[in-house]
Amino acid sequence: MASLGKSVTDAGGVIVEILASRGGGTTKKSDLDAWITTYKVPVTSVIDTPPSTGTKTLTFFGVRETCVIVDVKTMKILKKVNGSVFGTGNSSVKQLVPEILKLLGA
């Protein structure tokens, strides 16, 4: 994520990592900190707010390891990838970063 994320922002795009759950439950700031530190995440990283009100983002997207590219003017989803929840194969981010870089003209 470290180099992939920077390539998107360097090209003028926005990248948002949402830590939507921990072990299927809600996330707290301490979970976000641990995750950022463990995976050395440099991009915008967020959790649902307020943290105690359930997993709104996960509920909206349906499943973790989901990655979408949106047009920021219309907020329409242009591309979507559901990566493996078992951690096999390329992650959804790895699959979509080349696609957004093409859109950004990089």
Place this chain on the structure above:
Amino acid sequence: MKVVTRLFFVASLATLGCGSSDDSTTAAAADTGTSASDTSVDDTATSGDDTGAPPSDTATSSDTGGDPFGAYPAGPYGNKVGDVVANLDWEGYVSPLSDALANTKPYVTTSMDKLRRDAKKGYALIHVSEFL
């Protein structure tokens, strides 16, 4: 002599009463708690580290007349290709340049609407993760 003493006393009281307006302005300016550079002290809670709302992320809004993005698109919202993503609310670390570890940035509240305005070009990538 008594007259002089009384005049000095009255003058002293008047001087003490005149200095507060500047101080209150300064205090008010330093106490808004809403600027993007305001780093909230959010690590002082004991076990519950979510007490107290983080400040709002205002650094990305351009208020210089005219909003190139317009209002957030209306629904219906969905998660399939062609659907409009809902304006979800979040809190966390906003790092538009990805130039350092995310949690070295201020901890703020933000939203999909606020974050999309960081885009210099028209696309955003959103990833939903879980920490196992």
